[in-house]
Amino acid sequence: MSEFEICVSSQLTELGGIAQFITERARAAGLDDQRVFDVQMAVDEASTNTINHAYGGRQDGQLRVCCFVDGDDFVVRIIDQGAPFDPETVPSPDLDAPIEERQVGGLGLYFMRQLMDEVRFFSDPDHGNVLLMRKRRA
Amino acid sequence: MGQEAIVPVEGRIDASSAPLLLERIESVLDSRPDHLLIDLRAASYVSSSGMRVLLIAHRRQQALGGTLSLINTPDKILRILHIAGFDQVFDLLPSDGAHS
Numbered sequence: 001m002s003e004f005e006i007c008v009s010s011q012l013t014e015l016g017g018i019a020q021f022i023t024e025r026a027r028a029a030g031l032d033d034q035r036v037f038d039v040q041m042a043v044d045e046a047s048t049n050t051i052n053h054a055y056g057g058r059q060d061g062q063l064r065v066c067c068f069v070d071g072d073d074f075v076v077r078i079i080d081q082g083a084p085f086d087p088e089t090v091p092s093p094d095l096d097a098p099i100e101e102r103q104v105g106g107l108g109l110y111f112m113r114q115l116m117d118e119v120r121f122f123s124d125p126d127h128g129n130v131l132l133m134r135k136r137r138a
Numbered sequence: 139m140g141q142e143a144i145v146p147v148e149g150r151i152d153a154s155s156a157p158l159l160l161e162r163i164e165s166v167l168d169s170r171p172d173h174l175l176i177d178l179r180a181a182s183y184v185s186s187s188g189m190r191v192l193l194i195a196h197r198r199q200q201a202l203g204g205t206l207s208l209i210n211t212p213d214k215i216l217r218i219l220h221i222a223g224f225d226q227v228f229d230l231l232p233s234d235g236a237h238s
Binding site for chain 2: 019033040044093095108
């Protein structure tokens with residue numbers, strides 16, 4: 001089982017490179033265009049949340065994005081050493097609210113959950129915050 | 139039909155590029171167009187940060203008494219807008235000049 005990894009600093013300008021990395025790896029794992037798009041978006045939203053919230057705008061943090069194939073699944077792991085994240089504290093977006101009341105906060109996490117088959121956050125004392133996401137390859 | 143302005147959007151609109159798009163849209167809004175068209179034909183991706191920019195632009199345009207429409211939205215971006223319920227918020231036009 002081959003695992004691939006990209007390690008970048010906690011800056012939003014790194015998002016393009018992360019997207020390129022995960023797109024190439026997801027394609028190589030045999031995902032179709034829609035699944036590749038979904039994985040890319042989930043990783044982009046997760047990375048943005050990490051940079052903006054876990055690191056709170058600090059640019060000297062590290063973000064590791066790893067991926068591998070596990071049977072029928074394409075698995076992505078995102079690891080950071082920023083502030084721990086509790087997804088239970090993020091309210092679900094109200095998708096039926098009129099435009100005057102629509103909020104975009106919380107939408108990143110909502111997209112991750114909609115686009116991936118599994119999204120799990122945990123804390124690893126040796127590594128930091130770990131986000132594990134799975135997407136069926138077909 | 140009043141004055142129309144088009145803002146073409148290219149490539150990825152993620153959290154890094156979204157602020158620049160907002161600046162571009164705001165500079166166009168300064169000319170007070172009646173209809174602002176955001177042309178997504180060449181857009182490859184719009185993240186939630188990009189959607190936030192579109193939402194801000196829509197609200198500002200409404201406050202100024204104008205309209206905002208998305209045109210030439212690629213299917214993959216339409217699908218994402220639908221997942222977020224934004225297809226019910228934005229006026230989506232199929233192609234250039236297809237105003238109803």
